[in-house]
Amino acid sequence: MGLRRREITDLYASRYVGFRNALAMLTGSYESAADVLQEAFAEALRQRRRFRGEGTPEGWIWSIAARIALRERARDRREAVGSDGRVPEGEMAPSEPIHDPAVAEALRTLPERRRLITFLHYFADLSYEQIAEICEVTPGTVAATLAQARDALRAALEANDEVRT
């Protein structure tokens, strides 16, 4: 099966900003997300003949990027282990890449899986089917999860707005 180089460059051109923004939620900054994404596309170029066509090219490249992001995060956390041997708190820390503090706070309240699906939908602009493939759930589950996330985000933002007024 494999992927052609042109397909990868097309994906790069069309998906870069969305993937970087979604990855920034995993890595904590746009800079580190961009670095991860560059590595992911470079690996996709090298490994393109191994793409077996079992999913979408978007899902395949995202899975490479997510794996690199998690590897980098694990390395950072190992390096950040204190003298007491404890790993710092905080899995996904989306505060820095989000311009709107209320949105950042609202996203932080979501459970991790729901948050990832939200990122992939809003920031990576992936379809329900593509998100389902990445998260290994059904498209119906993606739709239901997004509905729950939307309700939670709406409630959090409305509460925040009321406090501010």
Add this chain to the structure above:
Amino acid sequence: MTITDESLDARIRSAVSPHDDSNWRDVRRRATRKRVPAALAVGAVIAILVAGPAFALRHQIDDLWSSAEPAKNLYVRAFADCGQGSFTLEFHPVRGAVVRQDGDTLASASFTDRQIECDATVHTFKGTPDESRGPDWQPKGPSYEATTITCHTSAALQVSVNPIWDENGTIDGSAMSVEERATGKPIASAVLKEPDPTAYPGTARVYWSDICRRS
């Protein structure tokens, strides 16, 4: 105050940066840094292969993009089903190339003007350059210059006209190919590159298969 679905979606989407700092050249560098010497290139974009078997010609055209940046939203390829049977390819290394059939112009290409003329839909694709040969590709074999070639075929034809990109992602030439419609196999191709005798000696060339003859 109730937040509508639309305003919620818009607020979340606008909370991240729309800034596009993509850099395809960096991706390519990372992909090849362990295997390929860094400096390669520009010559590879234009230099072409052998006027050998027809199947090879497709690769020659693809290779024209080998060192280009992905060009977002730029027209990179157009083709149309144009005619059937024998045709001539008139070629001038500077002025450009014209495909004719029975006195009609099917397609023309030059450095500044690329067009296809025929009674058929012209399909255009916006996309990014192909790099199927990679930056370590080296030209080999002779290339040819011709004024007119005539290709005798009964095949239904497809004509494609494509820009050529330099390493900065700018268009500085054209490639035109007449192909068998059924298979996409090129019969004759003309490659026009902005003349620069210092950097790109003899870069305007025409390639053809063994069913074509130079007149």
